Amino acid sequence: MSVIWILELANEGARNLLRHKLRSLLSLLGIVIGVGAVIAMMAVGEGAQRKVLKDIGGLGLHNIILDSEEPSVANISPASDNSRQGAFQYGLIPRDVDQFRALLPSATVLVGHLVKQKIFYRSTRVDAPVLGVDPAYFKAFPVEILAGHLLAEVNNRDRHPVAVVTEEVARTIPAVGGVLGQIIQIGGNYFRVIGVIRMPSSKAGMVFLPYRTARNLFGILTIKDEAGKEEYTKNEIGRIVIHLEDDGVGIPEAAAVVDRILKKNHPMHDYEMTVPLAQLQVAQQTRKTFDLVLIVIAAISLVIGGIGIMNIMLAIVTERIPEIGIRRALGASQRDILLQFLSETVVLSTSGGILGCVLGVLAVPILSRLTEWPGVFTPSAIIVALVFSWLVGVIFGIAPAMQAAKMHPVDCLRYE
Amino acid sequence: MIKLIHVTKTYFLGDGVQALRNASLTIAPNDYVGILGPSGSGKSTLLYMMGLLDIPTEGTVIFEGRDTARLSDVELSALRGKSIGFVFQFYHLVPHLTVMENVELPLYYQGLDPWERHDRAKVQISKVNLSHRARHLPAELSGGERQRVAIARALVTDPRLILADEPTGNLDSRSGAEILAILEQLHTQGKTVVMITHDLSIARRFPRVIRISDGVLQEGSSG
Numbered sequence: 001m002s003v004i005w006i007l008e009l010a011n012e013g014a015r016n017l018l019r020h021k022l023r024s025l026l027s028l029l030g031i032v033i034g035v036g037a038v039i040a041m042m043a044v045g046e047g048a049q050r051k052v053l054k055d056i057g058g059l060g061l062h063n064i065i066l067d068s069e070e071p072s073v074a075n076i077s078p079a080s081d082n083s084r085q086g087a088f089q090y091g092l093i094p095r096d097v098d099q100f101r102a103l104l105p106s107a108t109v110l111v112g113h114l115v116k117q118k119i120f121y122r123s124t125r126v127d128a129p130v131l132g133v134d135p136a137y138f139k140a141f142p143v144e145i146l147a148g149h150l151l152a153e154v155n156n157r158d159r160h161p162v163a164v165v166t167e168e169v170a171r172t173i174p175a176v177g178g179v180l181g182q183i184i185q186i187g188g189n190y191f192r193v194i195g196v197i198r199m200p201s202s203k204a205g206m207v208f209l210p211y212r213t214a215r216n217l218f219g220i221l222t223i224k225d226e227a228g229k230e231e232y233t234k235n236e237i238g239r240i241v242i243h244l245e246d247d248g249v250g251i252p253e254a255a256a257v258v259d260r261i262l263k264k265n266h267p268m269h270d271y272e273m274t275v276p277l278a279q280l281q282v283a284q285q286t287r288k289t290f291d292l293v294l295i296v297i298a299a300i301s302l303v304i305g306g307i308g309i310m311n312i313m314l315a316i317v318t319e320r321i322p323e324i325g326i327r328r329a330l331g332a333s334q335r336d337i338l339l340q341f342l343s344e345t346v347v348l349s350t351s352g353g354i355l356g357c358v359l360g361v362l363a364v365p366i367l368s369r370l371t372e373w374p375g376v377f378t379p380s381a382i383i384v385a386l387v388f389s390w391l392v393g394v395i396f397g398i399a400p401a402m403q404a405a406k407m408h409p410v411d412c413l414r415y416e
Numbered sequence: 417m418i419k420l421i422h423v424t425k426t427y428f429l430g431d432g433v434q435a436l437r438n439a440s441l442t443i444a445p446n447d448y449v450g451i452l453g454p455s456g457s458g459k460s461t462l463l464y465m466m467g468l469l470d471i472p473t474e475g476t477v478i479f480e481g482r483d484t485a486r487l488s489d490v491e492l493s494a495l496r497g498k499s500i501g502f503v504f505q506f507y508h509l510v511p512h513l514t515v516m517e518n519v520e521l522p523l524y525y526q527g528l529d530p531w532e533r534h535d536r537a538k539v540q541i542s543k544v545n546l547s548h549r550a551r552h553l554p555a556e557l558s559g560g561e562r563q564r565v566a567i568a569r570a571l572v573t574d575p576r577l578i579l580a581d582e583p584t585g586n587l588d589s590r591s592g593a594e595i596l597a598i599l600e601q602l603h604t605q606g607k608t609v610v611m612i613t614h615d616l617s618i619a620r621r622f623p624r625v626i627r628i629s630d631g632v633l634q635e636g637s638s639g
Contacts, residue, residue: 326509330525332493334489
């Protein structure tokens with residue numbers, strides 16, 4: 001059992017298969033396609049998973065994020081007294097904040113004021129949501145400062161007309177020499193850009209103002225001018241972020257408390273609650289299901305591939321009956337014959353596995369482009385694929401090889 | 417060398433056919449024996465039995481003092497590879513292997529290294545004057561050449577017993593004479609040679625002839 005001996009077996013197997021190139025190629029097509037599909041799907045699945053995890057991680061796993069949401073008309077109860085002052089009020093209210101603070105003393109409750117105004121840089125329209133936030137807001141989210149600095153306590157206290165923009169917004173502002181220090185216009189008011197940041201949570205881009213500045217300048221009324229009819233809506237608080245420091249422990253409990261309060265205070269359900277940790281768990285569960293489906297697909301395709309190989313090997317054994325007889329007469333034992341045919345099957349299935357890996361690797365860039373998910377190769381996927389295609393060769397090669405080995409030498413020699 | 421004691425071989429194809437009936441036979445070392453019989457007489461079965469390729473239905477085959485019924489497949493195969501060289505009527509070369517590879521094949525099953533196999537096969541091929549054909553496939557050779565390859569293959573392991581199954585049956589008389597000359601030479605070199613034939617004129621060349629008909633052996637001289 002030396003290396004030379006194994007190489008000779010493999011070499012002989014390969015030579016025999018190469019004598020019938022087309023037939024060998026067709027017989028391993030099942031394995032090639034199966035392995036290729038699984039490799040490609042694993043790479044794309046891994047890429048998708050990483051993207052989802054990064055997005056969710058950007059939202060902060062220690063946070064519970066609440067956003068006001070304008071309810072659809074059907075949800076508004078006529079008995080609501082919101083229309084009393086001529087403006088329809090919806091969304092999160094200071095009472096929510098007070099109750100959160102009372103019931104979750106260990107949490108930091110941050111408030112954001114959503115400004116529904118248009119942004120201009122000179123005559124260029126910039127499209128991004130504007131949020132007035134407490135400076136502590138940036139502690140709840142992972143933030144990278146690219147230029148300038150974040151909103152400071154003094155900016156908030158003294159209602160400074162300053163803004164921090166994300167890099168996506170900065171990119172759309174055509175300012176020579178960078179956006180830092182430039183003046184942007186939001187709803188008729190002027191703001192100086194004091195910082196550019198990168199936030200993994202907001203791919204769409206955002207503009208941040210000091211909370212008190214935003215609240216003072218824009219108030220809580222929004223006028224919608226639709227088809228000549230003016231419509232007022234009133235939203236006290238655009239966003240509440242509840243930030244828990246302690247490693248995400250207590251997030252599910254906190255989320256339950258928050259949910260209970262909100263359900264009581266907002267029968268119209270004019271809010272949206274995001275718990276990144278829960279999303280993460282859902283994503284991980286989804287991944288497990290995806291993996292399971294993948295394993296089933298892989299198993300099915302490998303079995304089909306294996307049957308294809310077994311079929312061709314049975315034909316090869318029949319074709320080579322006289323040769324079996326000759327080899328037996330020259331001193332080959334049953335074990336020698338078994339190994340000869342088994343090595344041929346393993347060479348066949350392993351080449352199928354290798355071709356499948358190549359196919360999968362080639363398919364990933366195409367799939368990535370179609371799905372817009374990055375393809376991430378894990379070396380273990382390729383090793384697993386090769387080991388399994390090798391195993392398929394052994395498992396499905398055993399029966400034909402045994403058949404060959406068990407043949408009676410005299411019958412083989414007399415076979416016409 | 418080899419001893420058959422009351423060997424019977426029955427093939428169960430429909431009604432059982434007895435290819436050998438109560439056959440007893442002793443081949444001594446350096447014997448030169450012709451087995452003469454018409455086709456279907458059971459002479460090939462007798463040869464396969466002596467070559468350890470077939471197992472008797474009844475009776476005992478003793479090979480160099482060992483009861484072959486007690487040997488495992490691996491032991492039997494090793495014995496076959498080492499001690500016996502076969503020459504067949506239809507050459508039985510592996511069609512997709514070259515002359516060199518065919519001659520190397522028995523050495524492969526003895527676990528020899530590739531270079532040692534190559535060296536020994538080369539010597540043997542040159543002995544049958546086919547060095548110029550070493551890289552050819554069997555299909556590219558004449559019948560006589562093929563049989564010489566088969567002889568080279570049978571001799572490459574330096575076996576003590578040569579079993580030839582109508583080696584001249586498919587050859588023209590000149591090639592046939594060549595093959596017979598080689599076998600005779602092997603006998604003078606001390607090998608045990610047993611050859612099957614249905615041709616009386618060939619059988620006459622052997623000092624000892626065993627006739628077989630309907631599976632029954634009959635010892636006799638060639639006369």
